[in-house]
Amino acid sequence: MKGKLYLIPTTLGDTPIDQVIPKEVQDLIPGLKHFIVENIRTARRYLKKVDTKINIDELSFYELNKHSSPNEISGYLHAISENNIGVISEAGCPGVADPGADVVKLAHEKNIEVVPLVGPSSILLSLMASGFNGQNFAFNGYLPIKSEERIKKIKQLESRSLNENQTQIFIEAPYRNNKLLEDLIQNCNSATKICVAMDITMESEFIKTLPVKAWKNQDIDMHKKPTIFLLYREK
Structure with a gap:
């Protein structure tokens, strides 16, 4: 069964997670093993704030920024044939004033379900x-x-x-x-x-x-x- 592309919101700064990220989003994140992120270091730090039990070494990260080529972005979605993938921006909601829009566009072209999650913009x-x-x-x-x-x-x-x-x-x-x-x-x-x-x-x-x-x-x-x-x- 084809996986889904989850658009995961992050905090806008040092705001406490529980203040701006719904519990449903926090509960979903630990079940994901593949992430397309704007900055790997920032994404790792955010994931550990969401759940300290997450084993970062077991996760796969694909970096998406202004230097990413269309071929690279297409390759990032290969894992979705069997897994759900999360997209994490540097801050706030991915896809809005953010390179995440490129991978969302490609997901629609490949008939992959896109799921936007609630968070701060x-x-x-x-x-x-x-x-x-x-x-x-x-x-x-x-x-x-x-x-x-x-x-x-x-x-x-x-x-x-x-x-x-x-x-x-x-x-x-x-x-x-x-x-x-x-x-x-x-x-x-x-x-x-x-x-x-x-x-x-x-x-x-x-x-x-x-x-x-x-x-x-x-x-x-x-x-x-x-x-x-x-x-x-x-x-």
Whole structure:
């Protein structure tokens, strides 16, 4: 009987397992012996946190990242002919802003059953907490690195939010977070609202929504902290 591909959520940081990972997911994990993971070291550490009795040496890991070729990814699914396989991202839910989407796509092409499991998604959690439009939104991934291109993109997103009544969601490399907020403040309309959602689900969690003009008076340090940015311009 053909196995299933389980999409296994992980914590977004050092959050206690029981706080964000359902018991049903924790109970399922020890029964899996094959894992497709974004980072083997991170995955091993997570599995031991889920169940200290898991024998890591008995497990098979296949690394999936931006360097993985289509042929490699196809080979990862060979074991599924007789076994269930789990996909584990670096943080949060696999397949969302994550290379796990490539193996999920291939699984569908091979008529393999894909089973998404419940867990934390920083993108959806930030949207829930923002107060912005949750019926019409877009996740844009990373904005351009070059200053001129990034500013142009910010203005495009602001215009799209206004014209389409759409929440714009994006992220940045953690060491460039402060610069991105600075660019938003300097280039968006003063009435445009920005939500900063940092360290979601952790003790240091910070989530605040303010118009641009109010962000100018805020003192916040996001350097090297996982952060989601949301932009919303109402008519």
